[in-house]
Amino acid sequence: MNFGFIVQSLPLYWKAAQLTLTISVWAIALSLLVGFLCSLAIYYRVRVLKSIVKVYIEFSRNTPSLIQLFFLYYGLTQIGLKLEAELCAVAGLTFLGGSYMAEAFRSGLEAVGKTQIESGLSIGLSRAQLVRYVIFPQAFSVSMPALEANAIFLMKETSIVSAVALPDLMFVAKDLIGMYYSTTEALTLLVLFYLLLLLPVSLLLSALERKVRYGQFGN
Amino acid sequence: MEKDILLEIKQLHKSYDDRTVLDGIDLQVHKGEVVVILGPSGCGKSTLLRCINGLEPIQSGEISLDGQSISSAGTQWHLVRQKIGMVFQSYDLFPHITILENILLGPLKVQKRSREEARRQAETLLERIGLLDRKNAYPRQLSGGQKQRVAIVRALCMNPEVMLFDEVTAALDPEMVREVLDVMLGLAKQGMTMVIVTHEMGFARAVADKVVFIDEGKIVEESNAELFFTDPKTDRAKQFLNIFNFDEEKG
Amino acid sequence: MASSGINVIFEGSNLLRLLNGLLVTARIALVSVLISGVLGIVLGIVMTSKWKAVRSVCRVYLEAVRIIPILVWLFIFYFTLNLELGGEVVSIMVFSLWGTAEMGDIVRGAVGSLPKHQRESGAALGLTNVQIYRYVIIPQTVRRLLPAAINLATRMIKTTSLVVLIGVVEVLKVGQQIIERSILEVPTASFWIYGFIFLLYFAVCYPVSLLSKRLERKWQS
Numbered sequence: 001m002n003f004g005f006i007v008q009s010l011p012l013y014w015k016a017a018q019l020t021l022t023i024s025v026w027a028i029a030l031s032l033l034v035g036f037l038c039s040l041a042i043y044y045r046v047r048v049l050k051s052i053v054k055v056y057i058e059f060s061r062n063t064p065s066l067i068q069l070f071f072l073y074y075g076l077t078q079i080g081l082k083l084e085a086e087l088c089a090v091a092g093l094t095f096l097g098g099s100y101m102a103e104a105f106r107s108g109l110e111a112v113g114k115t116q117i118e119s120g121l122s123i124g125l126s127r128a129q130l131v132r133y134v135i136f137p138q139a140f141s142v143s144m145p146a147l148e149a150n151a152i153f154l155m156k157e158t159s160i161v162s163a164v165a166l167p168d169l170m171f172v173a174k175d176l177i178g179m180y181y182s183t184t185e186a187l188t189l190l191v192l193f194y195l196l197l198l199l200p201v202s203l204l205l206s207a208l209e210r211k212v213r214y215g216q217f218g219n
Numbered sequence: 220m221e222k223d224i225l226l227e228i229k230q231l232h233k234s235y236d237d238r239t240v241l242d243g244i245d246l247q248v249h250k251g252e253v254v255v256i257l258g259p260s261g262c263g264k265s266t267l268l269r270c271i272n273g274l275e276p277i278q279s280g281e282i283s284l285d286g287q288s289i290s291s292a293g294t295q296w297h298l299v300r301q302k303i304g305m306v307f308q309s310y311d312l313f314p315h316i317t318i319l320e321n322i323l324l325g326p327l328k329v330q331k332r333s334r335e336e337a338r339r340q341a342e343t344l345l346e347r348i349g350l351l352d353r354k355n356a357y358p359r360q361l362s363g364g365q366k367q368r369v370a371i372v373r374a375l376c377m378n379p380e381v382m383l384f385d386e387v388t389a390a391l392d393p394e395m396v397r398e399v400l401d402v403m404l405g406l407a408k409q410g411m412t413m414v415i416v417t418h419e420m421g422f423a424r425a426v427a428d429k430v431v432f433i434d435e436g437k438i439v440e441e442s443n444a445e446l447f448f449t450d451p452k453t454d455r456a457k458q459f460l461n462i463f464n465f466d467e468e469k470g
Numbered sequence: 471m472a473s474s475g476i477n478v479i480f481e482g483s484n485l486l487r488l489l490n491g492l493l494v495t496a497r498i499a500l501v502s503v504l505i506s507g508v509l510g511i512v513l514g515i516v517m518t519s520k521w522k523a524v525r526s527v528c529r530v531y532l533e534a535v536r537i538i539p540i541l542v543w544l545f546i547f548y549f550t551l552n553l554e555l556g557g558e559v560v561s562i563m564v565f566s567l568w569g570t571a572e573m574g575d576i577v578r579g580a581v582g583s584l585p586k587h588q589r590e591s592g593a594a595l596g597l598t599n600v601q602i603y604r605y606v607i608i609p610q611t612v613r614r615l616l617p618a619a620i621n622l623a624t625r626m627i628k629t630t631s632l633v634v635l636i637g638v639v640e641v642l643k644v645g646q647q648i649i650e651r652s653i654l655e656v657p658t659a660s661f662w663i664y665g666f667i668f669l670l671y672f673a674v675c676y677p678v679s680l681l682s683k684r685l686e687r688k689w690q691s
Contacts, residue, residue, distance in 0.1 A: 062624065062675035064631035067642065067668050074649075075664040115311045118274055119370075122305040123325035123377060126297045133324060137315045156539040163635060170541060183549045190542055198537050 005185050009176060016172040017193050023086070023168070024155045024197075027093035031154060032147070034094055035101020042102070043109045053102070060099035066160050068092050073164045089161040093154055100150045108143030109135065141212055148205040155198060169193050224286075225250045225412050226271070226381055231280035233263070233270055233436075240266050242436035244280070248381065251410045255417060255427035255444070259459060263436045264416045268383045271414070272305050285380070301329060304374030304382040308389050310366040312358040312373070318345075319354040322373045330377065337376070344372045348402055364395025368402050381412040388419060400426075420463050424448050432456045475658035479666050484648050488663075491641035492670060498558060498640070499627045502565035506626070507619070509566065510573020517578040528574065535571040540564065541632050548636040557638035565626055572622050580615035617686035624675045624682070631671070641667055 038053045040046075060068075069092035072083065083091065112135050120134040162171035173190040177183050226248040233241040240263045248254050256264045269275045271282060273289070273296045282290040289299045312321050319341060326337035345351040348368045350361075358366055367387055374382060384403065388396045400422045407413060407426050417423055423430065427444035432453075440447065440456045451457045479485055517528045535543070547560045555563075584607065592602040634642040645663045652659045 058676060059672060062628075062679055063668050063671045064628040066631045066634070067664065067671060070642070071661075071664040071668050074660040076661065113311070115307060115309045116313065119305075119307060119311040119313075121274065121296070122272055122300055122303075122307075123373065124297045124300040124329040125325070126329075129328050133328060134313055138313075141315065159539040159541040160632070160635075170545070173545065177549060187546050187549060190545070191538060194538055194542060202537065 001188070002182060002185055005180070005182050006189060009172075009185065009189060012172050012176075013169065013189050013193050016167055016169045017197060019166065020155075020158050020168045021197060023089050023093070023158050023161060023166075026090045027097055027154050027158065028151050030090065030094040031097025031101045031150070034098030035103075036105055038098060038102035039105035039109060042106055057099040057102055060095055061103075065092065065096045065157050066163060068095055069160060069164060085161075085164050085166050088164060089158070089166055093157060093161075096157065097150060097154045100153065101147065104143045104146035104150055105139070107146065108139035108141075111142040112138045144209050144212055148209060151205065152198065152202055155201065156194075159194075223250045224248070225252075225284065226414070227281075227283050227286075228267075228271070229281045231267070231270065231282065232278045233266060233275060234278055240436055241270070241277075244433075244436075244438060246431065246438070246441075248412060248414060251412055253407045253411075253413045253415065253426055253428045254431060255415045255423040255429070256431045256433060257417075257423060257459070258433035262433045264433050265385050267433070268305070268385045268414065268416055272300060272303055272383060297329065301325075301377050302380045304377060304379035306367070306370050306374055306382070306384050306387050308386040310363065310370050310387075310390070312366055312370060314358050317355050317357055318350070318361070318369050321358070321369065322376050325373070325377045341372070341376050344375055345369075347405075348372060362395060363391050364398045367391060367395075367399045371399075371402055371406075375406075381414065382406070384413065384415040384417070386416050386418065388417065420448075420460075432459065434459075475656055475662050478648070478652050478656045478659045478662050481652070487644050487648065488641060488666070488670075491639065491644035494558070494638065494640040495627075495630050495633075496674075498561050498565065498633060498638075499623075499630045501562050502569055502630075503623050503626055505562070505566040506569025506573045506622075509570040510619075511577050513570055513574030514577020514581060517574055518581050532571045532575055535568050540568060540629055541635065543568065544632060544636050557633060557636045560636065561630070561633040561638060565629065568629075569622065569626055572625075573619060576615050576618045576622065577611075580611045580618075583614060584610055613689040617682045617689070620678060620682035620685070624678045627675055627678070628671065641670065 038057065041049045041053045069089065072092045072095070073085070073088045076083070116134060116138070117130060120130045125133065158168060159170045162168050162174065165171070169190055173186045176186040180186075224247050226246075228244055228246040231241055231244040232239070244267060246254075256267065258264045266275060270277050273294065277290060280290065281288055284299065284302060288294075312318070313324070316324070319338070322341040322344070323334070323337050326332045326340075327334060330337075342351060342354065345354055348371075350365060350368060350372075353361065353365070358369075361369065371382075371387075387403075388399050391399065396419065400419065403413070403415070404422075404426055413426075415423070415426065424444055430440075430442060430444050430447040431438055432440040432447070432451075432455075434455050440451060440453045442452070447456070448460065451460060479488070513528060517525060519525055543564045544561060547564050548557065551560060551563075588606055588610065589602060592606040597605065630640070631642055633640060634646075645667050649659045649663050656662075
C-alpha cells in the first residue's frame with residue numbers, strides 16, 4: 001500500500017464525497033416529497049391521478065435505476081429535453097426513490113385503522129384535525145423504518161451517477177485506477193469514504209427511530 | 220310531567236346496496252332517559268347508533284337533536300358530534316398520545332377550551348373512575364377495562380348532551396365487564412341521557428328506563444324495562460329472552 | 471422523425487443482437503439467483519444457530535455486504551480478480567455473495583417467526599419428526615419466505631444492469647454499440663434504444679413482482 005499516494009488522493013475523494021452527499025440529500029428530499037404526494041393520491045383515491053401514480057410506481061420499481069438514468073440523460077436529450085448531469089442524476093434518483101417512499105408512506109397510512117378514524121370523528125374532530133392529530137402521527141411512526149431504509153438505499157444508489165460522467169466517489173476511484181494502476185489504494189479509499197458517509201447516517205437514523213417510537217408510543 | 224324530547228328519529232331507512240338494514244325506525248329519547256336497545260346479532264342496532272352519530276349515511280327519514288335536524292345534507296357533523304358522545308366496542312384510544320392527552324384532544328382542538336380548565340375537568344373525571352394516577356401512561360400500558368373507562372371519560376369530557384354506547388363490553392375479558400358497567404350505572408344515576416346497545420341482560424334491566432327491541436331492522440317492541448323483562452308482548456321478544464334464560468340456567 | 475427513429479430497433483440484426491445481449495443478462499441473473507437460493511437457505515439455517523459466535527459472524531457478513539453499494543463490490547472484485555475470470559464470472563460471484571446474504575436473512579426471519587406450538591401440535595397428532603417437517607414446518611416456512619424471495623429475485627435481475635460498468639457485453643452494452651453506430655443517421659437512436667431496454671426490463675420484472683404480490687396476499691390470511 002502506497003501511503004503517499006493515499007494522502008495525495010484524499011482531497012480528490014473529499015471533493016467527490018461532497019458531490020455524492022449533495023446528490024443524496026437532494027434525491028432523498030425530493031423522493032420524500034414525491035412519495036408523500038403519491039401516497040396521498042392513492043390513500044384519498046384521487047381520480048385519474050391515482051391511476052397515473054400506480055403506473056409510475058410499477059415502472060419505477062420494475063426497471064433498473066441505471067437504465068432510468070441513461071434514458072433520462074441520453075434518451076431524452078435526443079428528443080430535445082436537455083438536462084445538466086447533476087440535475088439528471090437527482091431527477092433519475094428521485095424517479096426511483098419516489099415510488100419507494102410512496103409505498104412506505106402508504107403502508108403507514110393504511111396501518112391507521114378505520115376505528116381510529118371513527119373515534120376521532122366521534123369527538124368532533126374535523127377532517128383536517130383528524131389528519132393532523134390522529135392519522136399522520138401514527139402513520140409516520142409506522143412508516144419510519146421503511147423511510148430510513150429507503151434513504152440509505154438511495155445513498156447507495158448514487159454510485160451509479162458516475163455513469164453519466166459525474167465526478168462522484170466511483171468516478172474518482174475508476175479514474176485513479178485507469179491513470180495510475182493504483183488499484184488497492186483507490187479501492188480502499190473508495191470503501192472507506194462510503195463507510196464514512198453511510199455508517200453515521202445509518203447509526204443516526206436508527207437512533208432517531210428509537211426516539212420517535214418512544215416519543216409516540218411510550219416504549 | 221313528560222320531560223323534553225332530546226333526540227328524535229322519524230321513519231329512518233338505511234340500506235347497504237340492496238340490503239335493508241333499518242326499515243322505518245321511530246324513536247324518541249327524552250332528556251335524562253336511559254334507552255337500551257336489544258336485539259339479535261345483525262338486527263341493525265349498532266347501525267342505528269352509527270347513523271345517529273353520522274358515521275353512516277342514511278337513505279331517508281329524519282334525525283333531530285334538540286329539535287334541530289341533523290340528517291340534512293349540510294349538517295356540520297363536527298359541531299353535532301360535540302353534543303353526542305360515542306363509545307365503541309373496540310376501545311379505540313389513540314395509541315400515540317397519553318391518557319390525559321387522549322381526553323384533552325377534543326376539548327382543546329375542537330372546543331378550543333383553555334388547557335387549564337379542560338385539564339381540571341379531565342382529572343376530576345379520571346379521579347372518579349379511579350385512574351387519575353395513570354394519566355401520563357400510554358394506552359398500551361392499560362388493561363382493556365381501563366382503556367374502555369378512559370374512552371368513556373374521553374367522550375364525557377366534551378360535556379355531551381347524550382351518550383351512545385355501542386356494545387362497549389363485548390370485546391372485554393369477562394372479569395373487566397363489571398368495572399365498565401359500574402361507570403355507566405353511575406352516569407345513569409347522575410341523570411345522563413344515554414342510548415345503549417348491549418348484550419348484558421342483567422345490566423340492561425338494571426340501567427334502562429326504556430327498552431327497545433329491534434329485529435330485522437324494525438322496532439318490534441318498545442316498553443319500560445321492568446315490563447319488557449317480566450312480561451314481553453311479542454313472540455320474538457319472548458324467544459329472544461328465552462335464549463338468554465337458557466344460557467343463564469346452564470351457566 | 472419518430473417513424474424513422476423507432477426503426478433503429480428493428481434495422482438489420484439489431485433486434486437479434488439486443489435479445490442476445492438480454493440472454494447474457496438473463497444468464498447472469500439466473501445463475502446468481504439459483505446459487506443465492508441454495509446457499510441462502512443454508513446460511514439462513516446457520517443463522518438460527520444456538521451459538522452466539524456463529525450468529526455474530528453471519529450478522530457481520532450480512533451487514534458488510536449491505537452497507538457498501540453493489541457497484542463498489544463489483545469494482546473491488548473486478549479490479550482485484552478480473553485477469554483470469556472476466557466480468558461475467560466476477561458479476562456472478564458478487565451477486566451470489568449479495569444474494570446469499572439477503573436470502574439468508576429472509577430464511578432466518580421465516581424460520582424464526584414460526585411459533586413453537588406448531589411443532590408441538592404436530593407431535594400431539596402423532597406425526598413423526600420427518601412428517602412434522604414435511605407437512606407442518608416446511609410448507610409454512612415456504613409460505614412465509616417465498617414472496618420475499620421472489621422480490622429479491624427481481625431486485626437481482628434489476629441490479630444485473632450494473633455489469634455493463636465493469637465491461638460485460640450485455641443488453642445495455644449492445645444498445646450503446648447500436649446507438650454509437652447509428653447516431654449520425656438516426657439522432658433519436660438513444661431515445662428508442664434505451665426506451666426499448668427500459669421496457670424489456672419492465673416486461674421481465676413486472677410479472678415476477680406481480681406474482682410475489684399475489685402470493686403474499688394469498689398466503690397472508
